[in-house]
Amino acid sequence: MSGSLRGRLLWWLLLPLALFVAVSGALSYQNMQETADLLQDNALLSSVRVIGEDIDWDNGNIVVQIPPAALELFESPEQDNVFYRVEGTQHRLLAGNPDLRLPAGLSSVPVFYTTTLDDGRRVRAVAYVRQLFDSGRTEEVTVAVAKTQRSRDAMVTRLWHPQLIRLFLMLVLAMSLVYLGLTFELRPLMKLKDDVADRGPLQLEPIRAENLHFELRPIVDAINQCISRMSQQTATQRQFISDAAHQLRTPLTLLDAQIQFARQRGGHDEPLSDALTSMHTSSRKMTTLTNKLLLLAQAESVTPSGVQDQVDLTMVIAGVLEQLIVLAQKRDIDLGAELEEDLIVIGDEALTTALVTNLVDNALRYTQPGGCVTVTAQRDEDRVILRVVDNGPGISAEARSRAFERFYRASSDTEGTGLGLAIVREIAYRQGGTVALAAGAGGIGLVVTVELRTGREETRTVDKTLRSEA
Ligand SMILES: Nc1ncnc2c1ncn2[C@@H]1O[C@H](COP(=O)(O)OP(=O)(O)O)[C@@H](O)[C@H]1O
Ligand SMILES: [Mg+2]
CATH class of the missing domain: 1.10.287.130 (Signal transduction histidine kinase, dimerisation/phosphotransfer (DHp) domain)
Structure with a gap:
């Protein structure tokens, strides 16, 4: 299974947590409903009792008075509609709304029920029967009070929403903490990844595992x-x-x-x-x-961290030019140099000499008679930049990308092994430097740029120009 490890772990955590929040939310919703129902039923019961207690005889007639307190019990911002019905024997309506249906088999024990009015409104209701005695006469009076459910629903929402928000915040907080924890804990693994990914082909020392979890x-x-x-x-x-x-x-x-x-x-x-x-x-x-x-084999046995020797690049170049001046004269090429003095670089003397020789040799071999080859070297902060510039045929951009390959030769007109530039690159890399090919000014010729690490601090810079007319 691919994808981010952190993402997958978070996902596995989110799943049970979300399930927990859902179940817990549903349970608390049910709880709030029960609470609201209980409160509503209590208010209904008080109201029906107040109305029932106030019914009395007056000159042999039953008088129903609805005390304001009985209805004030239901006052709320939601303004529920309240209905009541008071009935004597044989369903004689004494007061209230005949729409409010009564359940069958009522007794003195109040009964709660839910019903629908004729206009379709659902109401919660309570009803009971009260016995009224008067000089040997008994009359049974049924009292019912009902109300719409708006305030009850609003209460459920009011109670439940903060609970839900709390649960949700807990979920977010838990996920954030876990995310932070994972990021923190995965850091050694990411470091390990970078360590392996950033390695050059020459870095074959083992990876250090001290800070890693033992599972890794x-x-x-x-x-x-x-x-x-x-x-x-x-x-x-x-x-x-x-x-x-x-x-x-x-x-x-x-x-x-x-x-x-x-x-x-x-x-x-x-x-x-x-x-x-x-x-x-x-x-x-x-x-x-x-x-x-x-x-090549010698160059390959060197590692960048292993080179401690220092060489005077100026001297090396001067030596190489002296060696190759014969070839330059033979090929009628103007070979010159512009060098800063005492350019000390980190590297092996024999290898650095081979590097310069291969580059100047190439320039002299591939440039047409009458051409010009110039070697420059200068310091640039902690690097020394060596350039071999010629005005020969150069190397096409496409061939430039392959020129460093072993045994690659752009043309077979001249003799060669195809190893020269491979050696140059190997030496430059192994001594902690770089090498790059580019076309010369105006697209003519080739410019090979080699960057090497500077050795001991040198402040004195004197321009020295070597030039031999062929
Ligand atoms: N200064 C240059 N100008 C033009 N072409 C060059 C130059 N240097 C190298 N090349 C091309 O790059 C190829 C690879 O060079 P190199 O590795 O030194 O091998 P070799 O010189 O033995 O052929 C050469 O065959 C040549 O075609
Ligand atoms: Mg060569």
Whole structure:
């Protein structure tokens, strides 16, 4: 079952609570009705008694007087209609309303009943029989009083509504408290979720479970076991690539030397010489590939939190430019740099050198003769920003998103392994930095931006411009 855990728990709580409120509301409604009925019946009884007691003989005739007090009992804002009926023997109407029906078999014990008047109004009524004695004569007088139910209904509402509101408020309060409680209690779980969700592919350290409820510990343990298996697996793989690359280097160097030797010896035989030349090219390619694989494996064994070394990026760039100036001249490219001095970054020297080399090498290789390649580096708060800018063909937006993939090559015109940018990204990430590709000004060329973390505090900034004319 999907959805929010909090939502579902609240729902399970709301269900029984709502049921409780409904049952409790219905019971209290019944209760209020009984109370209102009792009060109404009491008023009716008092009224019928007052009227009954006031009936008397006067010169042998029965006189009925309705005392105002008998009717005042029913005064209320709802203004109920009150009816009475006083009857002598043989149903002789002495006073009141003949519409008010009397039940059969009345006695001196008052009887309550509900009836309908001729005009359809429902009324609650009480009736009893009173014996009147006068000099040997007995007359039976039946007295009935009735009233409409408006004030009684109003009373039920008046009594019941506050009760209902109280119940409802209790429900809302209970739900709010539970919601708060759940939010509070689910916080460690949400933190755990964020911890797992925010992890980069390199963060393979176990999740900490100290603040978690013990019910959640098994889940965290299972995740941690999974993470540990993954991290072991990647370590094994990395080690294998590193070992393989290392093992390949020696035979490759040997092979290269032997090819060189064979070329010198077989110089007169043209087909053999051609074969040896292409063998030499192949062995060079394999050497490059092996070196790049080794470099990648080295970069992968670093974790951002593990790098503590600091390197002078300015020096690294200057060194790389010195190495590559030959390639620049050979390709007739204007290679220049604008560097701030003493740019100290956190990172490994060999890896940082490989990063810069790969970027400048790419720029020199892919830019057409006569082009221009510029390396800039400057500090920006706690980062150092390195840019390699060229005015070559650039990389299309679509290919840019794939350029960092291993073995991806946008074109096969030039030689390459497709590992250069993958290595650059790996090194940048592993040293806690980032790398991004963008088109140059006016959509011409490529701008590679690398951000690295700065090392020790440096305030001195001197602009130094290196430029070599090819
Ligand atoms: N400065 C650049 N200008 C144009 N294209 C580039 C540049 N740098 C890299 N590329 C493209 O990105 C691809 C991947 O580069 P990289 O990973 O270094 O592999 P490789 O250089 O071995 O082909 C290259 O094949 C190339 O097509
Ligand atoms: Mg390359």
